[in-house]
Amino acid sequence: MPDIQxxxxxxxxxxxxYKKLLADDSISYIFTDVVKIKLEEHLPILVTFWSQGVLGTGGxxxxxxxxxLDVNEKEYLSPELFKIWLNHFNNAVDENFKGQKAxxxxxxxxxxxxxxxxxxAQKKG
Ligand code: HEM
Known part of the structure; x- marks a missing residue:
């Protein structure tokens, strides 16, 4: 399996x-109801973000x-939601890439x- 390059x-x-997030009812509503993301605009932003993080590009x-925090004002982003998010993220990485960047x-x-x-948590006080 290749690494991310x-x-x-x-x-x-x-x-x-995002296929995994949107197929999972326990988290998909954040992206479809709370904030109505447009995938065709959202995905390129995510690529720019991660490219900065792991490929060393800017932007x-x-x-x-x-x-x-703004999303959290509309709908509480619980530890459980973060766990679900991270699980899907890690699975998406592991199913497609292997190596140092992964x-x-x-x-x-x-x-x-x-x-x-x-x-x-600080906001909740
Ligand atoms: C419970 C976990 C999370 C949920 C439910 C969530 C949800 C969202 C939503 C709804 C947006 C769109 C916001 C908007 O356009 O107003 C967004 C944007 C984004 N999220 Fe998350 N997120 C989570 C965790 C994370 C984490 C841990 C990261 C990074 C490690 C991340 C990276 C991003 C990026 C890069 C954007 C694009 C921001 C931009 O438009 O500039 N998210 N997220």
Whole structure:
């Protein structure tokens, strides 16, 4: 199995990942009802984001934690939802890629998810 090497690889990854998210009723409503994402606009943003993280390109400059705090204002993003999100993400990686970048992207996802959850917990007070 190949490692993640190009933006095309990342596109395949986020496409497979969102198929899993959207097929899972326990989390899909966040993307279809709470925020109505347009996949054709959303997926290229995710590619830019992850390309910056694991391929060393630039181009993503938004405050990702704040974007998720805004989603959390509309619908609570619980630890359970983060667990589901991370499971689908890790599975999408493992089913398609193997190697150093594949490990790196899973580690980054976990650490970003951890920061988001700490910020969300602080908001709950
Ligand atoms: C419970 C877990 C999560 C849920 C339910 C969730 C949901 C969402 C939603 C609804 C959006 C669209 C926001 C909007 O356009 O207003 C979004 C955007 C995004 N999410 Fe998440 N997210 C989760 C965790 C994460 C994590 C852990 C990461 C990264 C490691 C991440 C990366 C992104 C990126 C890159 C965007 C695009 C932001 C932009 O438009 O600039 N998400 N997420």
């Amino acid at each position: 190009t933006q095309e690889d990342l596109y395949l990854l986020v496409d497979e990942f 993503y400059s938004k405050n990702l934690t704040q974007i998720h 490990e790196q992207i899973k580690t980054q996802a976990l650490s970003i998810a951890t920061v988001m959850q700490i910020k969300i």
